[in-house]
Amino acid sequence: MNKTELYLGVDPGRDKTGAALVAGDGTLVRQAILPTEGFLDHLKEFLAADRPAGCVLGDGTTSKTMHRQLAEAFPQLPLYEVDEYGSTQEAKKLYWQLNPPRGWKKLLPTALLSEPSAVDGLAAVVLVKRFLCDKTVKQRTDESQN
Template sequence: MSSESLYLGVDPGRDKTGAALVAGDGTLVRQAVLPTIRFLEHLRDFLGSDVPAGCILGDGTTSQAMKGQLEEAFPRLPLYQVDEYGSTQEAKKLYWQLYPPRGWKRLLPVSLLDVPSAVDGLAAVVLVQRYLRDKSVK
């Protein structure tokens, strides 16, 4: 996949930060929940040899500190901030789209089901998809 069509999504948090690599058409390439402590080290491992065309950063918790770290570590990478209001709820919906309930759980509305894992990585996907859809940057 061409690195020109990849975007890095970052959903910053106090203890854990969601990271996602998303294609220019909004397709999820990979996502992870990384520790906020030493985030940049974990991020380099997450990215591997992929070089994104831009970074989409949520504007919520610890975003200003994260923005400074990202700008220092990747000075040539365009950085865009997007409104992350409601992104966790959207990430939960995305989780059930990617991993539909199985067995008896498929008989229940997904609104009644708990997501079995942290969705911070999927929230980062949502942020990139919002950017690609709306180009709503700050």
């Protein structure tokens, strides 16, 4: 994978959807939690001028609907489906790697700490990293939707 290529990660949900832009070497460029309603409008703002090389989509909640929307909005963008089982737990670990506990919280195991914000955007990062490592990845095509 090219380190300069960017990949869009999407962790779809009923009310909110995690989005992340990750470089080909796994470096987080940015992440956000976007409303599922009107997602494409929010996504276009999130992407700004960036053109991802592919979109990595979690295979869980609302993934089929999200796949259709993304395929219509970005017909040239390759879409890949990744098993999202356990991605939220991995995202919580990633949160504490990016934001190490400070003060007295350093004394506690991170498993006992609550993240101060939702981690849906980081779950999208986890999905891209799984794709970059070729774990449980399928390219979605129109035929595989049926």
